[in-house]
Amino acid sequence: MTIHLIKMAVGVDDLDHLIELRRARRKREGDGPVGHRTRHMPKRAAEILDGGSLYWVIKGLIRVRQRIVALTAETDDEGKRSCLVAMDHTLVPTEPQPQRPFQGWRYLAARDAPPDRRGGLAGDELPAKLVRELRALGLM
Numbered sequence: 001m002t003i004h005l006i007k008m009a010v011g012v013d014d015l016d017h018l019i020e021l022r023r024a025r026r027k028r029e030g031d032g033p034v035g036h037r038t039r040h041m042p043k044r045a046a047e048i049l050d051g052g053s054l055y056w057v058i059k060g061l062i063r064v065r066q067r068i069v070a071l072t073a074e075t076d077d078e079g080k081r082s083c084l085v086a087m088d089h090t091l092v093p094t095e096p097q098p099q100r101p102f103q104g105w106r107y108l109a110a111r112d113a114p115p116d117r118r119g120g121l122a123g124d125e126l127p128a129k130l131v132r133e134l135r136a137l138g139l140m
Contacts, residue, residue, distance in 0.1 A: 001110070003047040003107055003108070004053050004113055005042065005048060005108060006055045006056075006057060006108040007036075007106075008057045013058075014063075019091060022091060031089070034089055037083070038082065040104070041073050041083040042107070052067075053066060053113075054068055060132060062094055062098075063093065063094060063096055065092050071086070095116075095117050
């Protein structure tokens with residue numbers, strides 16, 4: 001059964017900002033998978049590698065996901081362990097879903113993951129603040 005990871009996109013202002021950051025990184029590093037280093041290797045790695053994605057939380061909303069292609073345990077020169085999460089370059093926008101802040105990453109069950117947004121990466125139709133307010137009022 002597939003399971004996903006969810007992580008805060010710290011320092012990212014909105015979906016367009018993340019897109020620009022990814023474009024600049026791809027230009028610097030090439031077409032190989034995008035890597036993100038975390039402190040801990042997920043214990044449920046097999047379920048994640050069975051079609052899982054990393055869902056990014058931007059300013060309190062799950063906004064986009066990237067398919068995870070590999071999880072690699074690493075140890076640095078000082079003996080500190082980490083996990084390299086390798087992801088596909090493709091950013092798949094999701095329907096905005098509120099998410100409270102947390103540290104590190106968390107598992108996200110497939111049933112709890114927001115659906116992909118129709119229309120692709122056309123930019124944000126509504127500002128994130130307005131989406132949050134409309135959701136809080138039950139209008140979205």
